[in-house]
Amino acid sequence: MTSELLLLSVAMAVAAGLMGCFAVMRRMALAADPLSHVALPGIGVALALHIHPIFGAAAMLFFGALLVWALEDRARAATETVIGVVFSAALAIGSLMTSGENLIEALFGGAGALKWPEMVFGLAAAGAIVLFVVARRNSLIVMLVSPDVARTAGINVRHLNLLYLQMFALTIALGLRYLGVLLMGALIIIPAATAKRLARSLGSMLALAVGFSVFATALGTSLAAWLHRETGPLIVSVAAGVFLLSLARRQP
Amino acid sequence: MENVLEVNQLSVRFGATQVLSDLSFQVPRGSSLAIIGPNGAGKTVLFRALIGATPFQGGLQWAPGVRIGYVPQKLDLERDIPITGVDFLRARAALAGEPAANIARVLSSVGVSQTIARQPIGTMSGGQFQRLLVAFALVGEPNVLLLDEPTAGVDEPGQERLNELVHRLQEDRGLTVLFISHELSVVYRYATNVLCLSRALAFFGAPRAILTPELLDQVYGAHMEYHVHDE
Numbered sequence: 492m493t494s495e496l497l498l499l500s501v502a503m504a505v506a507a508g509l510m511g512c513f514a515v516m517r518r519m520a521l522a523a524d525p526l527s528h529v530a531l532p533g534i535g536v537a538l539a540l541h542i543h544p545i546f547g548a549a550a551m552l553f554f555g556a557l558l559v560w561a562l563e564d565r566a567r568a569a570t571e572t573v574i575g576v577v578f579s580a581a582l583a584i585g586s587l588m589t590s591g592e593n594l595i596e597a598l599f600g601g602a603g604a605l606k607w608p609e610m611v612f613g614l615a616a617a618g619a620i621v622l623f624v625v626a627r628r629n630s631l632i633v634m635l636v637s638p639d640v641a642r643t644a645g646i647n648v649r650h651l652n653l654l655y656l657q658m659f660a661l662t663i664a665l666g667l668r669y670l671g672v673l674l675m676g677a678l679i680i681i682p683a684a685t686a687k688r689l690a691r692s693l694g695s696m697l698a699l700a701v702g703f704s705v706f707a708t709a710l711g712t713s714l715a716a717w718l719h720r721e722t723g724p725l726i727v728s729v730a731a732g733v734f735l736l737s738l739a740r741r742q743p
Numbered sequence: 744m745e746n747v748l749e750v751n752q753l754s755v756r757f758g759a760t761q762v763l764s765d766l767s768f769q770v771p772r773g774s775s776l777a778i779i780g781p782n783g784a785g786k787t788v789l790f791r792a793l794i795g796a797t798p799f800q801g802g803l804q805w806a807p808g809v810r811i812g813y814v815p816q817k818l819d820l821e822r823d824i825p826i827t828g829v830d831f832l833r834a835r836a837a838l839a840g841e842p843a844a845n846i847a848r849v850l851s852s853v854g855v856s857q858t859i860a861r862q863p864i865g866t867m868s869g870g871q872f873q874r875l876l877v878a879f880a881l882v883g884e885p886n887v888l889l890l891d892e893p894t895a896g897v898d899e900p901g902q903e904r905l906n907e908l909v910h911r912l913q914e915d916r917g918l919t920v921l922f923i924s925h926e927l928s929v930v931y932r933y934a935t936n937v938l939c940l941s942r943a944l945a946f947f948g949a950p951r952a953i954l955t956p957e958l959l960d961q962v963y964g965a966h967m968e969y970h971v972h973d974e
Contacts, residue, residue, distance in 0.1 A: 629838050632826065639815050692827045
């Protein structure tokens with residue numbers, strides 16, 4: 492593997508681990524997957540227009556995040572229904588628009604040649620995500636305890652929510668190359684869920700999630716090269732394996 | 744006396760349900776307002792309107808420079824997250840631009856030890872967690888406290904301690920306190936004014952004027968001892 496690819500995959504893994512922590516604590520674990528599916532039609536359109544797929548995916552994910560945000564104000568049951576319907580439909584439509592090799596690659600990730608626009612986008616996005624979590628970590632925690640308390644602390648809750656969801660969508664876009672639209676949600680959620688089981692403070696949860704995410708990405712990528720298999724499924728398998736191991740430890 | 748809060752014909756409606764209608768009252772600086780009423784009377788909704796978390800009609804005016812410390816009644820939060828009490832307080836202190844050293848002071852004022860505060864919140868008892876929430880509200884040098892049943896789930900000595908704490912803070916720092924309570928004895932003891940809400944009516948005045956058997960009968964639809972039937 493080239494050093495550029497390694498750098499990009501580690502950057503993605505760090506971003507996924509950090510964003511995952513807040514997603515798991517906000518009970519967004521189930522929303523992460525369908526949201527990632529919305530990238531597929533974007534990839535289809537981008538391929539048809541001969542644009543780099545990542546930009547089509549990022550654009551669609553942006554609108555997906557906006558939709559989830561707009562729905563969050565309403566009843567929770569309604570949100571779940573809409574996510575179930577709209578995002579699955581996006582997957583279906585996207586599958587119709589994309590075909591053959593491209594479809595498999597979009598769904599499960601693939602290792603096409605890395606071009607510089609993707610490299611620049613990937614590193615910039617990962618940097619933005621890490622910066623967001625570090626800079627807004629206090630606001631995110633207070634909002635997690637209680638949005639009402641956050642309001643009295645002067646936090647613009649709606650604005651921060653939107654920003655969070657957009658960063659979340661960006662994290663998904665970041666992982667499409669390695670994991671595809673079906674599996675990227677898993678790399679965000681599983682290391683964070685593992686860290687949540689083991690950690691006893693916020694700092695340790697963030698560190699563990701990043702560690703597990705980078706470990707799964709590195710080991711999965713190496714295994715893929717060794718076994719001549721797709722990278723994405725192996726990364727997620729490793730992450731899931733670590734989670735299973737964490738079950739052996741009694742909950743604190 | 745100058746008012747910290749003036750509410751004029753405040754109404755809140757959720758779809759077809761009118762939760763609060765034409766509510767008017769004032770809260771003088773440094774006073775203590777108790778909000779009482781049966782379940783579903785809109786007490787928490789009133790608080791949420793006061794902090795701008797729910798839309799309303801009518802007039803609602805906080806005095807300039809008000810900093811609110813809010814203790815919500817219920818959290819959406821799952822308690823099994825690996826965040827410690829200190830994590831929470833630090834986050835709040837950082838937002839308020841307060842040094843982390845103040846956290847120890849706030850913790851001791853609510854009677855939570857450092858050892859307990861360093862544990863994940865999921866391992867705390869209901870009472871410990873409730874006190875942590877009060878500590879949370881006290882970070883950021885608030886001059887108004889909104890307390891939504893702050894002693895719910897706290898044992899008897901703990902309740903006493905929290906009530907005394909709030910009272911002492913009020914005297915020392917000239918805080919204005921708005922609190923929702925089901926404990927009429929606490930209301931008698933600490934409140935300057937009482938706002939009594941029920942679905943159809945609202946009464947506002949000094950405790951002696953409001954906490955009469957006749958009025959309570961009318962509001963709660965049950966006799967004066969504070970037991971409301973689940974309907």
